[in-house]
Amino acid sequence: MQKRLFFPLVFLFIIQWSLQAQRNWEEIAIEPTKITDQVFMLTGSGGNIGVLLGEDGTYIIDDQYAPLSDKILEAIKSLGGDAPTFVLNTHWHGDHTGGNENMAASGATIVAHKNVRERMSTKQDRGNGRTVDPSPESALPVITFEEDLTLYANGEQLLFFHVHEAHTDGDAIVYFTKNNVIHMGDTYFNGRYPYIDLYSGGTVNGIIEAANRVLFLANKDTKIIPGHGALSNKKELTAYRDMIMEVRDRVQQAIDAEMTFEEIQSANLTKNYDDEWTSGFIDGKRIVDIIYTDLTRVEKE
Numbered sequence: 185m186q187k188r189l190f191f192p193l194v195f196l197f198i199i200q201w202s203l204q205a206q207r208n209w210e211e212i213a214i215e216p217t218k219i220t221d222q223v224f225m226l227t228g229s230g231g232n233i234g235v236l237l238g239e240d241g242t243y244i245i246d247d248q249y250a251p252l253s254d255k256i257l258e259a260i261k262s263l264g265g266d267a268p269t270f271v272l273n274t275h276w277h278g279d280h281t282g283g284n285e286n287m288a289a290s291g292a293t294i295v296a297h298k299n300v301r302e303r304m305s306t307k308q309d310r311g312n313g314r315t316v317d318p319s320p321e322s323a324l325p326v327i328t329f330e331e332d333l334t335l336y337a338n339g340e341q342l343l344f345f346h347v348h349e350a351h352t353d354g355d356a357i358v359y360f361t362k363n364n365v366i367h368m369g370d371t372y373f374n375g376r377y378p379y380i381d382l383y384s385g386g387t388v389n390g391i392i393e394a395a396n397r398v399l400f401l402a403n404k405d406t407k408i409i410p411g412h413g414a415l416s417n418k419k420e421l422t423a424y425r426d427m428i429m430e431v432r433d434r435v436q437q438a439i440d441a442e443m444t445f446e447e448i449q450s451a452n453l454t455k456n457y458d459d460e461w462t463s464g465f466i467d468g469k470r471i472v473d474i475i476y477t478d479l480t481r482v483e484k485e
């Protein structure tokens with residue numbers, strides 16, 4: 185029971201979620217980016233959405249927030265697609281699954297890793313007394329899997345595979361094998377320090393391993409959709425992976441040298457990375473705090 189709680193990060197997370205809650209949805213536009221003739225990325229508010237179009241129906245990866253569902257359906261229609269037949273959730277967070285109920289009502293079957301259903305269907309502890317209530321039954325994935333799933337549609341072979349304890353304990357990555365596009369969900373924040381959700385089973389080593397799995401599959405032409413940030417590629421993902429490994433190693437060396445948390449923070453371990461990777465959500469001090477907490481926490485029995 186000696187789990188070290190990570191209050192500052194939790195506050196940030198709450199602030200981010202409450203900002204989203206107060207957002208004026210009217211002002212948010214859903215913008216499509218064409219990746220190939222049949223694969224698109226949609227941005228609005230929340231996680232990037234992947235779209236696969238074709239004769240067998242529309243497949244989407246994640247669905248942002250419920251108030252945006254009509255705009256998302258409009259955007260898909262403008263690209264020539266019908267309402268989605270399948271929604272694949274990359275993980276349980278509300279900025280990726282908020283539209284599930286609406287998409288299911290318009291005919292979609294929701295698919296995700298089993299821990300997505302588990303976390304969405306139970307009250308979630310976010311630390312410091314903060315909780316997230318269960319989602320309604322109609323928002324839950326109805327097909328779940330443990331390791332991987334292959335879907336065949338629209339001339340595509342979609343590999344939907346679990347990566348262990350990365351951003352959360354229920355992350356899954358989608359590989360559009362024919363179109364050579366990979367959607368990484370929040371295991372990849374392009375150009376930003378990663379967010380590792382320690383309250384949902386995320387770990388720094390899992391984030392690195394997820395990047396390694398994708399780097400193994402990708403070639404120089406692969407287009408990579410991050411959970412947040414601009415459309416990306418193998419080169420940028422490599423830089424992200426290398427940065428995280430280096431920060432992890434520096435934190436581990438400091439722990440091994442028996443530095444206190446305060447001494448580690450004073451040492452400014454991310455100094456050479458902060459200009460490039462700091463986001464409004466996670467800065468150098470916070471990523472060190474997250475990684476330190478991850479590497480030193482004592483798990484419950």
Ligand SMILES: [Zn+2]
Pocket residue numbers: 275277351370
């Ligand atoms: Zn997330």
